[in-house]
Amino acid sequence: xxxxxxxxxxxxxxxxxxxxxxxxxxxxxxxxxxxxxxxxxxxxxxxxxxxxxxxxxxxxxxxxxxxxxxxxxxxxxxxxxxxxxxxxxxxxxxxxxxxxxxxxxxxxxxxxxxxxxxxxxxxxxxxxxxxxxxxxxxxxxxxxxxxxxxxxxxxxxxxxxxxxxxxxxxxxxxxxxxxxxxxxxxxxxxxxxxxxxxxxxxxxxxxxxxxxxxxxxxxxxxxxxxxxxxxxxxxxxxxxxxxxxxxxxxxxxxxxxxxxxxxxxxxxxxxxxxxxxxxxxxxxx
Amino acid sequence: xxxxxxxxxxxxxxxxxxxxxxxxxxxxxxxxxxxxxxxxxxxxxxxxxxxxxxxxxxxxxxxxxxxxxxxxxxxxxxxxxxxxxxxxxxxxxxxxxxxxxxxxxxxxxxxxxxxxxxxxxxxxxxxxxxxxxxxxxxxxxxxxxxxxxxxxxxxxxxxxxxxxxxxxxxxxxxxxxxxxxxxxxxxxxxxxxxxxxxxxxxxxxxxxxxxxxxxxxxxxxxxxxxxxxxxxxxxxxxxxxxxxxxxxxxxxx
Numbered sequence: 299x300x301x302x303x304x305x306x307x308x309x310x311x312x313x314x315x316x317x318x319x320x321x322x323x324x325x326x327x328x329x330x331x332x333x334x335x336x337x338x339x340x341x342x343x344x345x346x347x348x349x350x351x352x353x354x355x356x357x358x359x360x361x362x363x364x365x366x367x368x369x370x371x372x373x374x375x376x377x378x379x380x381x382x383x384x385x386x387x388x389x390x391x392x393x394x395x396x397x398x399x400x401x402x403x404x405x406x407x408x409x410x411x412x413x414x415x416x417x418x419x420x421x422x423x424x425x426x427x428x429x430x431x432x433x434x435x436x437x438x439x440x441x442x443x444x445x446x447x448x449x450x451x452x453x454x455x456x457x458x459x460x461x462x463x464x465x466x467x468x469x470x471x472x473x474x475x476x477x478x479x480x481x482x483x484x485x486x487x488x489x490x491x492x493x494x495x496x497x498x499x500x501x502x503x504x505x506x507x508x509x510x511x512x513x514x515x516x517x518x519x520x521x522x523x524x525x526x527x528x529x530x531x532x533x534x535x536x537x538x539x540x541x542x543x544x545x546x547x548x549x550x551x552x553x554x555x556x557x558x559x560x561x562x563x564x565x566x567x568x569x570x571x572x573x574x575x576x577x578x579x580x581x582x583x
Numbered sequence: 584x585x586x587x588x589x590x591x592x593x594x595x596x597x598x599x600x601x602x603x604x605x606x607x608x609x610x611x612x613x614x615x616x617x618x619x620x621x622x623x624x625x626x627x628x629x630x631x632x633x634x635x636x637x638x639x640x641x642x643x644x645x646x647x648x649x650x651x652x653x654x655x656x657x658x659x660x661x662x663x664x665x666x667x668x669x670x671x672x673x674x675x676x677x678x679x680x681x682x683x684x685x686x687x688x689x690x691x692x693x694x695x696x697x698x699x700x701x702x703x704x705x706x707x708x709x710x711x712x713x714x715x716x717x718x719x720x721x722x723x724x725x726x727x728x729x730x731x732x733x734x735x736x737x738x739x740x741x742x743x744x745x746x747x748x749x750x751x752x753x754x755x756x757x758x759x760x761x762x763x764x765x766x767x768x769x770x771x772x773x774x775x776x777x778x779x780x781x782x783x784x785x786x787x788x789x790x791x792x793x794x795x796x797x798x799x800x801x802x803x804x805x806x807x808x809x810x811x812x813x814x815x816x817x818x819x820x821x822x823x824x825x826x827x828x829x830x831x832x833x834x835x836x
Contacts (some may be wrong), residue, residue: 383789384780434836441834463733463755465765468779469791472755473836475734476741479714480830503755505706506694506734511714525706525734526696530760534696544701554707 333520346561354520355561357498359400360407360424363457367565370412371420375442379403380435386466396427404435405460408443413455414569416576419447421456425499429461432503437474440508444481453491453575455568458509462502475507482511491575493568496523496546496555510554514571516564517546517555589773591782592758594750600729601648601655603630603688610807611636611643611686617674623703626667628658628695631674636686637811642678644671644739645688648729661730662695668708668738672715684722684814687739692757694735709738716741717833722817722825724810726796732757743817743829745792747783753792754781790835 329340336351346366347356382389405427411420421443423430447454463471494512498521505525524544532539549555559567607614611634619625631644648661678685694705723742731753761779762771783795800806
């Protein structure tokens, strides 16, 4: 056998062997970052589920995201469920599937939490519940969170992640934007603080309402934050856009975000902010 | 698609509705058009200014598609950019200061999905307009004359009275956009339109709007009379009641 043949045989075997071994690797052991496409052993993402190469925070369920922020949480309105207002075909089945994937009745977790030593109304949207889309049930839950926060004189911390309006709920979905904005207005008029945290992705009607109405806007690194989907923009202008066009890093440069905070430092940063917002006012005893 | 949905969409997109200035002339007098957002420019997709309705002062804000190709390119077929939403909010705040009621005329497929619009805060400006409108201490009457799609339409329709022409549509997204999201195929817009329930009759039944207006009322002058009495009635309410009713209307969804 010539040397060339050896190489050929060796390399073809190694490729086939690699495929063989690859098939034996359980799913999820190797992960690829959807942002920078680095591959890594899953444990390297750590308890915060962050890409070890670029710092992108993976999309995780609201329950999992909650554990990264606080241990003290009392849930509100856990049973709110959509009534399928436009009687959309196949919608009920889709909801059931999302419910079992997220252990939520709809795409947001809300309640009273303690961050640092500070009581807050906390909301976390779940990107794994039909893309975190905004419908009547999660819209109602977010509205009630602002209303309860106003009544109990609590600041609000809301982590957003959403593909935008829930198509299956039509005009009812659009109306959530006005309904929640109204509750944000009342909370704001009471002099209470509202901090939003832009997670990946925050888009469409959520961007065009409560995600962008906060007093202080934080974001997770490399998250997507925009209104119109990139594909639609590209079709409109007939030009390809850079992949980071709607990154929070770009939004920050354009002046729409106060600070980009790594996931593992979020609780600490929120605690600092709350310590200022909740500090005793000048003239108070 | 049923014939009724088909005729509503065809009517909503009819060229006859493209020029909102003609409609302003039919409904209002002494229209003074204001220009610019005083930040970045003047969006031709939003026509805004001061005028009189039956002798009484109002502010008017309308989306404009334009009736020739050149105008339509400039207005992106009636799709406002952030400068347009800023101009709109500027005129609304002026109306509030002067204690003028506001009339908005809506005919837009949605906010413009351009790269510059996106980069200069399309979503953020819509968010600001929605929260700004909900707080305005003057009556707001909206008439949807053609298309009203997405947050781009809602940013002009957080109002005390929302009326729709018989042949107009109001939806979470254009049927094309809806089909593109649901089935990744904008050509299924007809199928989408049927499922979307965007017709005035259905929306009235859901109490998402207040009144359906036959288009003949524009021609025979009765729309002007109806608007005048509606604005008068809203103006007689005290501000706290007005704002409470506006909030309650949206709270029910």
